[in-house]
Amino acid sequence: MSAMTPDPRPTARQLLAFYLEAGVDCALSDEPIDRLADPDLAQAPREAPPPAPAKVVSAAAAGFFQGEAPPAPDAAIASAREAARTAPTLEALRALLDNFDGCALRNTATKLVFADGNPLARVMFVGEAPGRDEDIEGLPFVGRSGKLLDRMIAAIGLDRSKSYIANVIPWRPPGNRTPTPQETQVCLPFIQRQIELVDPDVLVTLGNPSTQALLGTREGIMRTRGKWLEYNTGTRTIRAMATFHPAYLLRSPSYKRMSWQDLRAIAKALQQASASQ
DSSP: OOOOOOOOOOOHHHHHHHHHHTTOOOOSSSSOOOTTTOHHHHHSOOOOOOOOOOOOOOGGGTTTSSSOSOOOHHHHHHHHHHHHHHOOSHHHHHHHHHTOOSOTHHHHOSSOOOOEEOTTOSEEEEESOOOHHHHHHTSSSOSHHHHHHHHHHHTTTOOTTSOEEEESSOSOOGGGOOOOHHHHHHHHHHHHHHHHHHOOSEEEEESHHHHHHHHOOOSOHHHHTTOEEEEEOSSOEEEEEEEOOHHHHHHOGGGHHHHHHHHHHHHHHHHHHHHHO
């Protein structure tokens, strides 16, 4: 019986791939630090961190945005609804999100990813959550899927100066994991208020998660895409259509034909809305 051969040690490329899959995709310094190798560092007592500075926020969110322990899920959702409802402008809504402690994703994200494009645009695109590139730049859809989205909307005569782009969740989930239902529900009032303030003629949801969150359907994207639905802001009903997320099209390019059909329908609706004004 031959001796068992030990598994070969992983290569540097394999280790980096493992870390990337685990969500470790950035370094804090150029060189690793072995803190156990330095006896002074290993034995030095830990100093208590300085107290967090008090946050200045609106009265509507008083008692909630104070850097305290996160509230219970129901309380976080209720406070998010109240805070979002009171935002009179997109700038005020962004400021509220900058100080919002009700979603743990804020603590692991690098930047708030609020929106990009023209807030006066007649069409608004909404995805699910930012990825790594978006987290670094603080803008939605700037990675590979963002470049594809730019090409998609350019095909119907649009660009970022003629559209408004956002996500249901404005912070990147660690390792690009799927947001939890609670995280989605806590962030939902903010994107709903964002849509209300932009007030587009056409709302386009990109992918299944944003479609289900905003349009109240439980059907999959294959059944939902390409159909005109209604999104009610409470003061106005907006025409809405779901289509594939650009990241999905990168993985499954055969569905680009269906996406093109959706985009043509969106372009036609925008032309009709413009003619009726």
